[in-house]
Amino acid sequence: MLLRLLRHDDRDVRRFVTQRRDLPLQVVDAILADPDPALRTDFAESANADPAQRARLIDDPSPKVALVLAVGPMPQRGRVEPLPDRAYTRLLEHPPEHIRHEAVASPAVPAHILADLANHTDAFFRRASCRAWDRLPEATREALLQDDDLDVRRAAALSVSHEDTDRTAWPAENLKDSWRMSEVLQIGRLRRELAEQQVAGPHPAAVAANPSPRPDPVRQLAIHPDPHVRVGVSARWELTEPERAAIDYTLGPDARLDTLD
Secondary structure (H helix, E strand, C coil): CHHHHHCCCCHHHHHHHHCCCCCCHHHHHHHHHCCCHHHHHHHHCCCCCCHHHHHHHHHCCCHHHHHHHHHCCCCCCCCCCCCCHHHHHHHCCCCCHHHHHHHHHCCCCCHHHHHCCCCCCCHHHHHHHHHHHHHCCHHHHHHHHCCCCHHHHHHHHHHHCCCCHHHHHHHHHHCCCCCCHHHHHHHCCCCHHHHHHHHCCCCHHHHHHCCCCCHHHHHHHHCCCCHHHHHHHHCCCCCCHHHHHCCCCCCCHHHCCCCCC
16 A cells, blocks of 8 residues: 555655655665655655665765755654664765765764764864763863864853853853854853843843852842743742742733633
């Protein structure tokens, strides 16, 4: 039946087959041999497909199939199982640079593969290696913190910012106009002056979620006009229950449940 559906005229029906779990090997073989690259692309991005079977597309003649394989599935929920190591080895050596970069940027890449990229000649790869910070030797970490490439230094500094106020201050200054500033303020170890400065800044919710600010900035955020910021403050571990209860939050009519019968 599935083989017949693969030959259906409706594109959506054909795609539906590629997204099924536990496809028989005969059906996978038919998908991989199908002359339509769109069908092979659908299978390459299927979160339900066996990664070892998706990896068989590594030598696909279509550049789009290779690109989608590099990017990997992007489900709204759940974790994507990584491809076999040999597949990442091939993708990270793929001739087009954009395919190599998409492959290393994929959240599914295992940490042990990322850690091996810390000395790569491509700065994009070295930056990606910072996602495996816990696996890197101290000397390698220090080299990344002093890397010639600014983006690599920023990624390395973010990796240690949760434990070092100096390392937090540097990316906070360099990323103050970037969308990543929110990440710095949420995970970095903030000096009191920086926290107080950012209370009135564009990312108060990030400061509220950060465990390091002293009581004064937290008290200011507890009366912030944005209710989402006040909710963030109410979840802080150091608050007493009376302090938590004192944070104002008004439920609107849309936030209420229907009356029970």
